[in-house]
Amino acid sequence: MPLFCKQCESRRLPVMLSAGEKTMWLCEKCKNFVDMEDFIIREQTEEERQESKRKLEEFEEYEASKD
Numbered sequence: 001m002p003l004f005c006k007q008c009e010s011r012r013l014p015v016m017l018s019a020g021e022k023t024m025w026l027c028e029k030c031k032n033f034v035d036m037e038d039f040i041i042r043e044q045t046e047e048e049r050q051e052s053k054r055k056l057e058e059f060e061e062y063e064a065s066k067d
């Protein structure tokens with residue numbers, strides 16, 4: 001399992017890009033994806049970066065509004 005990045009040794013996160021696509025693993029630090037065989041597929045796009053940032057912010061807002 002490509003849990004840790006070979007380049008920076010940070011922990012990777014599993015990311016499901018869209019339905020039907022296989023899970024890819026993202027290194028938040030290097031901003032690149034690998035597949036299950038730890039083969040680098042490509043870098044994270046600016047659009048995907050914004051999207052994950054937006055999702056994180058939404059999640060944090062949701063968490064903050066729970067009480």
Ligand SMILES: [Zn+2]
Nearest residue numbers: 005008027030
């Ligand atoms: Zn990395």
